[in-house]
Amino acid sequence: MGPIEAALSTGYRAELHERLGSTNDEAMRRAREGDPGRLWIIARQQEQGRGRHGRNWVSPPGNLYASLLLVEPAPAGVAPQLGFVAGAALHRSVAGLIGPASAGLSLKWPNDLLLDGAKCAGILVEGVSWPGAGLRAVVIGMGVNLAHHPETALYPATDLAVRGFAVSVEDAAAALVRNMAAAIELWNRGAGFAAIRADWLARAGGVGGPVRVRLPGGERRGVFKGLAEDGSLLLDEGGVVAAIRAGDVFLGADGSAVGAGARSETHEGAGL
Structure with a gap:
């Protein structure tokens, strides 16, 4: 089952593009044009990828670039929790793709996914607002380094292929679509954040250190x-x-056991 079929089976829609400027930008454009949401925008390649604080990153073919558009998903005050919802779903998705090696996976606050201390995936959450109307929509962008990772980055990075895992964009996207749908249902517009928080902490790295x-x-x-x-x-x-x-x-004691190269955003940021 590919991502389009997986989305339909969970009550969402999905589009798979060969190339886009930015999946987040495309999802935000759809929101401004009145799209009802529950829409996945997935690309095999991005030409204008960006991360937190407007940082650019390379988006070559072979990695997963996906953004989920949710229209009026929750009150503005709790919408930033979606970064943790996405983090828990992202961890479950990659863990299911790499099996026993998932023991090396951990979440780094607020929304990076590490594999043996190097970043293999990340999240960028952005809001779409209208003057006088407040928050209208939320776009949750996720990038997973399946086949490539940047050699020069703010933090160490890795990808699944270099660790010996051949994962297609279609399989990764389908797993993410299914797990994200389940996590959003558990979150329940913020009413279930305590369960999401506990799930996130159970998968977090560095707690107590x-x-x-x-x-x-x-x-x-x-x-x-x-x-x-x-x-x-x-x-x-x-x-x-x-x-x-x-x-x-x-x-870590030397402050280096983290990663980068996909998407990252702060808890308070994300334009919400």
Whole structure:
């Protein structure tokens, strides 16, 4: 079953394109044109891919680039939780594709997926608003490094092929479509976020260990204590626990056990 069939079986729609500028941009365009949502935009190649803070990244053929358009999915205050919904679904999807090697998979706050400490997938959540009407739609973009990864990146990166897994775009997209539908149903417009939060934490890396958070005003170091009820990172700075809503996170004593190369966005950001 391919992604289009998988989407239809879960009450969604899907389009598979050979090439697009950006799957997120295309989904946002559809939202502004009045698309009812529950639509997957999937591409084999992107020409204008972007990540958090407008960072560019290479989007060659062979990787998965997918964006889900949801129209009025929840009140604006809880819409950022969709990053964690997507993270849990992304972990389940890749774990199902690589089997026993999934023991090396972990989620990095707020929404990167690591394989043995290097990034193999990530998420970019963006909102579409109308003047005077507030949040109208949310676009959840996900990229999975199936066959390629950047050699030069902000953090170490990897892909599934270099680890010995031959995964097609179609199979990866179908798995993501199915798992995302289940996670959105569990989330239930925010009513089920406690269950999503617990699921995310069970798959997270670095909990209880040292972490460095890069913020606009400098860096903060401490111990990653988990997630607050709203999804903020809890940072224990010598007995004082702070809730961090946005930042670049570096796990480990040297702050290097993280990855990049797909998509990434902060919890508070995402244009919501």
